[in-house]
Amino acid sequence: MTKKTAKILYTLTDEAPALATYSFLPVVKAFTDAAGISVETRDISLSGRILAQFPDRLTPEQRVPDYLAELGEVAKTPEANIVKLPNISASLPQLKAAITELQQQGYALPDYPDFPKNEEEEQIKASYDKVKGSAVNPVLREGNSDRRAPFAVKQYAKNNPHRMGKWSADSKSHVASMPAGDFYGSEQSRTLSEATEVRIELTTADGQKHVLKEGLKLQAGEVIDASFMQVAALRQFLAEQKAAAKEQGILFSLHMKATMMKVSDPLIFGHAVEVFFAPVFERFGKELAAVGVDASNGFGDVLAKLHKLDEAVQQQVEEAIAEALAEGPDLAMVNSDKGITNLHVPNDVIIDASMPAMIRSSGQMWNKNDALQDTVAIIPDRSYAGVYQATIDDCKLHGAFDPATMGSVSNVGLMAQKAEEYGSHDKTFKLPASGTVRVIDAAGEVLFAHEVSEGDIWRMCQTKDAAIRDWVKLAVNRARATGDPAVFWLDKDRAHDRELIAKVEAYLKEHDTAGLELHILAPTEATKFSLARIREGKDTISVTGNVLRDYLTDLFPILEVGTSAKMLSIVPLMNGGGLFETGAGGSAPKHVEQLLYENHLRWDSLGEFLALAVSLEHLGQVFENKRAITLGKALDVANAKYLQENKSPSRKVKELDNRGTHFYLAYYWAEALAEQQEDEALRAKFTPVLAEFDRLEAQIITELSEVQGEGVDIGGYYRPDPAKAEAVMRPCATWNALLARIAEEN
Ligand SMILES: NC(=O)C1=CN([C@@H]2O[C@H](COP(=O)(O)OP(=O)(O)OC[C@H]3O[C@@H](n4cnc5c(N)ncnc54)[C@H](OP(=O)(O)O)[C@@H]3O)[C@@H](O)[C@H]2O)C=CC1
Ligand SMILES: O=C(O)CCC(=O)C(=O)O
């Protein structure tokens, strides 16, 4: 390979991780510069991505290049080395809020056209929709996923077990899914023997054809599948669950992934809102629609638009809402102080984080009186819901898990090349009429056909052969490296999974699997198998598709180590590069709230620290840069000490927060560099630096705690003012000066 400059691309994202970057990046730069590594940033924040869509409407100074597209290309190169922090996968309400904020900041952006009236508005909507939902991860994830708790993290959790809510055998909490009429029940799947091009069309009863999509190119060996959800069955199920929750005296809660499944899940969410508030929508549906209410944006959208109704109607609607709330079951709350329910916005309760949080809290969620209560967790589709029910059953039978003794479940996830649901956005449709949806290939053969009704939600997913083959290889490598059993979570009763099982069986033959324990189990069985081992303190590798990758890499970490923020989250890119994600969680909006309110940021950057260590190691290997390897090893040592010394941020104001934790990480990193024997020049540089850390520790930590307590202004939520955010995140002159000295002396 031609020698290129060793370079790490560090992403600028949103909310808590973006704020943490103001404080942590100067540390990263000061240390990596000592090894001749350049660290460059790329803005892939929600606001940056919005601005990148509309260069013609902005002044030259306001323009933001399309960094996401650039990084997407970089990810396909062997020298790619990207540190990716979590970003907002925006729901429509978040997207609109970000547009409004940017407009107020002086960016001449168009409004989001809900109902485009002409071609120009169609184009504006299409540009915004590119930014909506899970628009970043599928582009950068040009590889499959390897997520696990590092040894030091697991050890720390065993020595310092986090609090786990007790479980009682008579808990009424459970998962509810549709008995029929869901995606699971209707799935059809096949593997293509040769490359082709397909079109998706709906033929209505009167013989009219509506082309939903055409010219979709598919590769030989690719697995495709199609399924749909019957909306009538969904609504009936939701109504039954509402009545059952009321009868059982438990909370009603809905758990969806409206961000990642940006087309299907907001629609399902909308049906839940309409069914829960049925008396309101039955009586006033027309009036609400006339003022632009869209239930897919949540109950919050109804409340936000009430003022647009005639005064008399508004009062009647408010009464009907009060009645629906009084007569229905209690709703699980997101924030009981502010009256925010589970149904307010589709991005507050996101299944990967919300279900484990519930299981960790005795299977309960918060009610309107700010107390925990049993709940039905509604997960309409059956494909993966059984995983949570099996976990709940296990807790009812054996009690809560014990972080001090429990084993670990790591994950090898199939997600490369927009595998499975990551490739479904542009092939998901709310059907405009009843009829038959057909997928037809270039030779005119009908690959799939579904009889559908108006309003049903139909979707098609793709999974490329190369991605599956790479995933199987990664699973075998992890099984070999750890000696742990690896379980492919695949259900032979599901059409898509049957195609995958055939490929897994074929590709396993390409590897030496002698002595490895490999299983193929349906998700519920795989859960039982893994939980039984976890209780015995044993480790297991879960090898899953994209959705279970997402679910399990929050579920097990949250149970095992208290949070998914402490996960090592590596994406070995298929062309040889590395994408290093920082933890398996998201951008923690609640943390920003606390910072703004009392200038304390409880975001733990351990995910960033872990990602940077593996990024340096990878970079050292690819660019034959020994110094990078030394730096990475030293960072590993620092990470272990950071855990041992308990320097994670506290949740409480005036205690150590994110900013102070960066000081300690740098301190321990300098110490490890001053003590290592591999690189004399680095030792010489960091020995006096370490003395400075020793000398200034108490002063810096005191100053960082003294700034806390009062609210702060960062000049924006989705696009903070960089100067204001930097002032808040780097408030300690002594610490800033020390870092500047380290950087200057490089
Ligand atoms: N890789 C990515 O880009 C991902 C992006 N997202 C996006 O993130 C946003 C929020 O998603 P949400 O479902 O609320 O999940 P989050 O993981 O952001 O938050 C859930 C909770 O996890 C805890 N947490 C997460 N990360 C950390 C951390 N580094 N340090 C300390 N605590 C942490 C916090 O708990 P506590 O309140 O107790 O402090 C937080 O409230 C959404 O916009 C979503 O689209 C979500 C997942 C992955
Ligand atoms: O891409 C997204 O929207 C969310 C991703 C996520 O939650 C994960 O990868 O764990």
Ligand SMILES: [Mg+2]
């Ligand atoms: Mg997730």
